[in-house]
Amino acid sequence: MTATFLMDGKEITIEDGKTLLDAARENGIDIPTICFHEATTANALCRICVVEVEGQRVLQPACIVKAATSMKVQTRSEKVVRARRTILEMLASTMDLSEATDIQQMMYEYGASTSRFPDAERRESEVIDDNPMYIRDYSKCLLCWRCVQVCAEDAQYTFAINFDGRGYETQIGTFFDKRIPETTCVLCGQCAAVCPTGALKPKREYLLEQGMSPNEISVLNTSRKQRKVKG
Amino acid sequence: MSEIDLTPLKPALEKYIPLGRSGLLPALHAAQKIYGWLSESVASEIAKNLKVPLADVHGVIEFYSMFYNKPIGKKIIRVCTDQACALKGGDGLLDHLSHHYDVKPRQTTEDLSLTIEQSPCLGLCELAPAVWTMDDGRWTIGDGTKEAYRPSSIVYGPIRELTKNCGSGTTSLKKYGEYTALQKALQMKPEDVVAEIKASGLVGRGGAAFPTGVKWEGAAKAQADQKYVICNADESEPGTFKDRILLLDDPHRTIEGMCIAAYAIGANKGYIYIRGEYPYIVPVLEAALKEAKSAGYLGELFDIEIRVGAGAYICGEETALFESIEGKRGFPRVKPPFPTTNGLFEKPTVINNVETLCNVPLILSKGSLAYRKLGTEKSPGPKLFCVSGDVNKPGLYETPFGVTLRDLLEMAGGPSTSLRAKKKKLQSVLFGGAAGAFATSEHLDVKMTFEDLRAVGLPLGSGVVMVFDETRDMRDVLKRLGKFFAHESCGKCYPCQMGTQRQMEILNRVAAGNTLSEDFIRLQDVGWTMTDASLCGLGQTAASAVLSAMKLWPELFVEGRRLKVESQKVSEVSKVSKVSKTKSKAVKKVTKTTATKSKKTTTRKK
Numbered sequence: 001m002t003a004t005f006l007m008d009g010k011e012i013t014i015e016d017g018k019t020l021l022d023a024a025r026e027n028g029i030d031i032p033t034i035c036f037h038e039a040t041t042a043n044a045l046c047r048i049c050v051v052e053v054e055g056q057r058v059l060q061p062a063c064i065v066k067a068a069t070s071m072k073v074q075t076r077s078e079k080v081v082r083a084r085r086t087i088l089e090m091l092a093s094t095m096d097l098s099e100a101t102d103i104q105q106m107m108y109e110y111g112a113s114t115s116r117f118p119d120a121e122r123r124e125s126e127v128i129d130d131n132p133m134y135i136r137d138y139s140k141c142l143l144c145w146r147c148v149q150v151c152a153e154d155a156q157y158t159f160a161i162n163f164d165g166r167g168y169e170t171q172i173g174t175f176f177d178k179r180i181p182e183t184t185c186v187l188c189g190q191c192a193a194v195c196p197t198g199a200l201k202p203k204r205e206y207l208l209e210q211g212m213s214p215n216e217i218s219v220l221n222t223s224r225k226q227r228k229v230k231g
Numbered sequence: 232m233s234e235i236d237l238t239p240l241k242p243a244l245e246k247y248i249p250l251g252r253s254g255l256l257p258a259l260h261a262a263q264k265i266y267g268w269l270s271e272s273v274a275s276e277i278a279k280n281l282k283v284p285l286a287d288v289h290g291v292i293e294f295y296s297m298f299y300n301k302p303i304g305k306k307i308i309r310v311c312t313d314q315a316c317a318l319k320g321g322d323g324l325l326d327h328l329s330h331h332y333d334v335k336p337r338q339t340t341e342d343l344s345l346t347i348e349q350s351p352c353l354g355l356c357e358l359a360p361a362v363w364t365m366d367d368g369r370w371t372i373g374d375g376t377k378e379a380y381r382p383s384s385i386v387y388g389p390i391r392e393l394t395k396n397c398g399s400g401t402t403s404l405k406k407y408g409e410y411t412a413l414q415k416a417l418q419m420k421p422e423d424v425v426a427e428i429k430a431s432g433l434v435g436r437g438g439a440a441f442p443t444g445v446k447w448e449g450a451a452k453a454q455a456d457q458k459y460v461i462c463n464a465d466e467s468e469p470g471t472f473k474d475r476i477l478l479l480d481d482p483h484r485t486i487e488g489m490c491i492a493a494y495a496i497g498a499n500k501g502y503i504y505i506r507g508e509y510p511y512i513v514p515v516l517e518a519a520l521k522e523a524k525s526a527g528y529l530g531e532l533f534d535i536e537i538r539v540g541a542g543a544y545i546c547g548e549e550t551a552l553f554e555s556i557e558g559k560r561g562f563p564r565v566k567p568p569f570p571t572t573n574g575l576f577e578k579p580t581v582i583n584n585v586e587t588l589c590n591v592p593l594i595l596s597k598g599s600l601a602y603r604k605l606g607t608e609k610s611p612g613p614k615l616f617c618v619s620g621d622v623n624k625p626g627l628y629e630t631p632f633g634v635t636l637r638d639l640l641e642m643a644g645g646p647s648t649s650l651r652a653k654k655k656k657l658q659s660v661l662f663g664g665a666a667g668a669f670a671t672s673e674h675l676d677v678k679m680t681f682e683d684l685r686a687v688g689l690p691l692g693s694g695v696v697m698v699f700d701e702t703r704d705m706r707d708v709l710k711r712l713g714k715f716f717a718h719e720s721c722g723k724c725y726p727c728q729m730g731t732q733r734q735m736e737i738l739n740r741v742a743a744g745n746t747l748s749e750d751f752i753r754l755q756d757v758g759w760t761m762t763d764a765s766l767c768g769l770g771q772t773a774a775s776a777v778l779s780a781m782k783l784w785p786e787l788f789v790e791g792r793r794l795k796v797e798s799q800k801v802s803e804v805s806k807v808s809k810v811s812k813t814k815s816k817a818v819k820k821v822t823k824t825t826a827t828k829s830k831k832t833t834t835r836k837k
Binding site for chain 1 (some may be wrong): 236259271275278284285287288289290293296300359523543560565644717718719720721722724725726729730731732733736740747753756757759760762763764766771
């Protein structure tokens with residue numbers, strides 16, 4: 001079974017059950033994504049992939065909405081562009097995107113300003129360096145949820161991390177802010193692997209960036225003690 | 232950490248263990264009742280017993296405002312400072328209490344005897360300013376001067392269909408009488424009950440106005456071994472208090488409505504999810520459920536469990552409410568799939584608002600034809616309005632659909648009289664709550680029906696009619712709206728998570744008179760992005776009232792607005808006097824309209 005529908009005026013036929021994002025990608029239409037990752041359950045929470053579907057009151061997330069026959073989809077309508085640009089501008093006013101190159105590219109493409117929201121409260125936090133494998137820099141976290149998902153049912157079933165706070169104050173956290181070695185974390189590294197912004201980063205990479213030499217790092221690794229790295 | 236004695240916790244947890252993760256919120260409530268707060272050791276013990284990952288338990292505690300992971304006062308005084316209470320001095324009361332007890336808002340005394348909190352809407356808007364005190368598990372409600380064990384119910388209006396028993400002083404089954412509507416339903420085929428509800432034209436009263444019969448039909452047709460009926464009593468929309476009165480004064484009506492729904496769709500389990508701010512309803516409801524059980528209305532075929540929220544507006548969103556019952560953070564789910572097929576525990580579920588369910592016995596007893604004689608063709612039946620703010624008689628008003636805003640304001644004693652006995656004029660009415668929109672005197676003759684309000688771009692929402700007279704600074708009202716949504720956003724989707732924060736920041740600037748150039752367009756972009764792109768109804772309506780205010784009073788949002796505001800106010804007043812038919816000789820005094828200490832006033836005589 002297939003579905004035939006219009007995307008940006010182009011007639012597309014696609015296997016039943018595929019999403020609008022699949023359809024776009026198979027047909028060379030660019031729909032940006034942030035939280036979406038092939039290996040994790042799509043939650044449609046970043047809303048950057050929203051598109052306009054005729055007859056729908058609100059914009060629809062392409063990553064989960066299934067293509068259906070006789071749908072009419074606009075991927076770059078005025079509404080869509082405003083929503084994407086504003087989401088990007090809000091991200092830039094909230095967190096450190098210095099290592100999120102994909103998002104920087106999107107901002108350029110959508111003409112999103114990094115200083116659209118003056119006097120905005122930013123989400124800032126200290127780098128947490130509490131285990132031998134990875135560091136956590138939540139100033140760079142854009143809450144895509146991927147790390148929480150791979151730590152739970154999407155991959156590892158470790159359940160070491162969850163959320164602190166709510167709303168804008170949300171941050172990824174551990175049980176009563178425990179250090180990673182005191183949690184159920186098994187240091188599998190999958191969270192760091194799916195992090196899109198460098199908020200979670202292998203310790204070695206971080207230390208190299210901090211200017212340490214591979215030799216210094218190997219000494220550190222043989223040491224049992226956790227050491228505060230001087231930036 | 233080991234100082235906390237876990238012995239009393241273990242027996243308290245026992246009954247929640249079979250529930251597994253779904254027992255998490257009740258278990259946390261039970262633990263907090265014992266210890267006052269949730270320590271690491273207590274949380275670990277709960278996690279172990281219910282077999283929930285530690286990090287997840289922590290995540291749940293962090294999500295709900297009324298779960299505390301740090302020691303808190305034995306006594307907690309919560310003062311509402313949302314819109315309706317702010318009009319009646321909520322801020323001043325909070326200040327007074329914190330001076331009196333010498334503890335700042337959101338702080339706890341060193342000896343852990345008292346905590347004072349500034350609270351989002353407590354659902355006591357007609358009794359504003361509202362204060363809710365919990366003292367070692369006992370609660371009192373009051374305005375700071377007098378306190379009571381339960382809030383009083385003030386009910387007015389030309390008809391008493393849904394509110395027949397409200398204010399009668401008893402909630403016994405004897406007073407309510409037999410569940411005759413249920414008995415009648417049981418004589419019918421389930422599909423005929425659904426057909427009757429469909430024929431009645433009943434639509435949801437929680438705000439979304441979805442046809443109830445269609446919802447029931449969906450769940451009735453779904454194939455499953457288990458189905459649920461849920462009563463959404465997480466009434467948290469600022470300005471709304473109808474469900475509180477219905478449940479507190481007449482719990483059997485809701486229970487009967489749920490029984491009928493259960494029969495119609497084939498459900499064998501029901502939940503009533505009450506917001507945590509209504510603890511005084513719980514014992515009343517428990518007693519009513521017990522009575523219904525002994526009378527044989529509830530039992531093996533269908534039984535109802537009470538669940539209590541813990542301070543999260545988002546849990547009024549149906550899928551977030553499911554998550555909450557399932558023992559999770561109240562994150563809304565993506566729809567579709569819809570609750571009628573994939574609801575609570577992924578099973579077919581009908582979830583209805585309290586007022587909606589109260590209409591059900593009425594429809595069954597009267598028959599849909601007679602029911603439709605009330606109200607209008609497209610909005611049949613009775614409607615409850617929660618009238619608060621600048622009126623002489625705030626309260627719950629029951630009217631048929633189709634009365635005008637003017638009728639309602641006249642019943643409620645219009646914008647109220649000042650101390651100097653000069654009648655103040657109407658400035659605006661907030662319709663449908665924080666997620667609603669503003670009306671002005673231009674809308675006085677609009678009929679209060681879904682179709683008439685929709686035609687002028689106003690939402691009926693949950694029936695909120697919050698009145699502001701001409702002396703009120705709408706920027707202060709908007710600032711509070713902004714704060715409310717920023718506090719209540721769950722943080723899941725980006726437009727709402729960041730948009731509510733940015734909206735609040737801009738509205739704070741506007742209220743403080745520090746509006747930046749381009750704030751107008753910034754606020755529009757944020758508002759429309761939330762409206763168009765958010766995941767759930769909260770985000771999609773978080774800018775609704777703000778956008779409506781921007782349309783009505785664009786002058787309030789531009790840089791250097793002070794002069795403009797004055798002139799705009801004058802034209803506003805003259806508009807009022809043209810339309811308004813009341814007291815045309817009154818002197819219209821425009822007092823300061825800002826929070827910026829501008830002392831300029833304009834007096835205009837007609």
